Each structure stands twice: as C-alpha cells, then as structure tokens.
Amino acid sequence: MRIIGGRLRGLRLNPPQNLPVRPTTDLAKEALFNILQNQIDIEGIKVLDLFSGTGNLSLEFASRDAAEVISVDKSIRCVHYLKDMAKQHGLEQIKTYNADVFKYLQMETEVYDLIFADPPYDLSRIPEIVKIVFERKLLSPDGILIVEHQTMQNLSNHPAFTEQRKYGHSSFSFFRA
Template identity: 30%
Template sequence: MRITGGAFRSRSLASPSGSETRPTADRVREALFSILENRYELTGARVLDLYAGTGALGLEALSRGASHVTFVERRREALAAIRTNVASLGVLAQSELMPRTVHAALAALAGPFKLIFADPPYADVQSGVAAEVMSGLARLLGEGSVFVLEHGKKAAAPSIAGLGCVDSRTYGDTALVFYEPR
C-alpha cells in the first residue's frame, strides 16, 4: 500500500497484520482523490478520518495539501500502524490521533471540517449501525464541505441526518458515497 499522489506520492504505508483492517485499495483512493480535487479545495483543509485503520485516507489528504488530519481509531494494531505512518512521513505536527470509538470521538469533536472520511466495517453499514453512529456528523461540516463514506457495494447508501447524497461511485466491491450538508 502506498500514497498515490501529492508530496508523498509512492511512499509506502505500514498496515497491521490480520483481517480486521481493510485498507482502501490504492486505485480506489486514486479515483476518490481525483474526484475530490476536481470538486473541492483540499489545500489547507482540516480533515477527519473516521475508522482510520492505517490512516491512508487522511495521509493521502495531507500529501495533497490538507493542513491537518484527525485520525479516529480504537484498535491497538491499527493505532500502531497510524503512528508509524505519521512518523515515517514526518507529519506529526499536522496530525492528531484519537484512540477511541467513533461514537465517543464525534461527541467530543468540534468542527468545521472541510473533508470527513469514514470507512466503517461493511457489516456496520448493512446493519444500520454506521448511520446511527454518524447521525450527528452534519454539525461538523461547514459550507463547501464533503463527507465520504466507503462501504460494500451490496449495501444501500444510508440516509444520514442533515446530509444529502450528491454522488456515488462503485469500484469493484467498494462503493463511495459523497454527502454534503443540507
């Protein structure tokens, strides 16, 4: 796994062993950031990476000009990978790590964020748990902001209070849904 564009292009990222972490594939990240860079201003953006896993989405945003990323992840192995990746890219000053559940982090965070990513376990999207956890997300987004949800293509894109779906794309088994504040 590597950074696909920007200042850190082609730099490798550490990933925890095992099957609990499902990093976003390089080609999906590349397509995602192509869309984001064409529609939104990433330079100087404040970014929130929920269910961060390896931190690849947030680190890709930093590589492409974001000014700060908050990573939310609760699993010890994934936290270690994020710390390793942040250190190897030299972006400690532009990063904040919140080692807690997404639900707890969302209650503690203050916006606005320009860009929010969430890559929850696919089963949480299918069961509706992810939509419930993210029900208060709209308060963290400002005007011109976007929330991107990654989920399995077999699950329907959830409705999230205060957000409207503006686009969705499918890449293999992965779906990306783009939401903006209403």
C-alpha cells in the first residue's frame, strides 16, 4: 500500500500484519481518485471514512489536503495505527473514532462533502449504510457517498444510486443526494 497523490505521494504504508482488514488495492484506489478528480476538488472538503481500517483512504484524502477527515473503525488496533500515522506525518485534519459504524451513523449530526464506506464484504448490512446516510441527511447538497463492495453485490436499487465502477472482485457504488 502506498499514498498515490498529494504531499505524501509515494509514502509506503506498512501496517502491522495482525490488523483485521482488507485494504483497498492501489489499483482500485488510483482508479477511485481519478474518478473523484473529475467530480470534486478534494482540497478543503470534509470527509467521513467508515470502516477505515488501516486508514489507507483517510491518509490519501489528508495527503491531498482535505480539510477534515473523520475515520471510524471498531478495531482499536486500526484506530491506533491510523492515529500514529497521522501524528507521524503531521496530518492534524485526521480525527479517529473507535466505534461501531452503524451506531456512529445513528448519532452523527455533521454533514460531509464525501462519505466513503469500505465495510467487510461479508457484512449483510451494507445496504443499510446508504439508507442511514440519506435518512439522516449526512451529505452536503453536492456530496457523494461511495461504498466499496463485492462486484457481485448490487446496490443500484437505492434512488440516490448514480453508478457502479468494477475493479475485479471489488466495486465502488456512487450515490448523490
């Protein structure tokens, strides 16, 4: 894993082997940021990274000067790793929370320009993420929700769905208010 853009471009991430994660591949991440580059200006936006794991995407957004990156994961080891990486590289805009994502979303009142969710692929509640984000109005008017999931899973039945991009066994589904 590496940071592919921004001021930390090229930085290799070497998280501990024992973290309970399935990181987004560099290929998929590069494709995602190429898509985003044509849709939004990352500099200055407010990002919510759900199921943040190693913080691979949180670090990428911060490297590209997102104003605020809120990272939520239920693994305390993941939260500590990301917190340490953010501190080590002076990324003060990253705030980490050790929490169950669904409970966090039910209590969240902030509005975000971009919400990224990379849940475990075997999680049966993935469609609930989209439902909760839109019911609770957690996206700004021009905001984007992106959910990473197995390609065989279909999330297109939500009215806010705009497109799905496939990268092998992984897909990104995009939603807009």
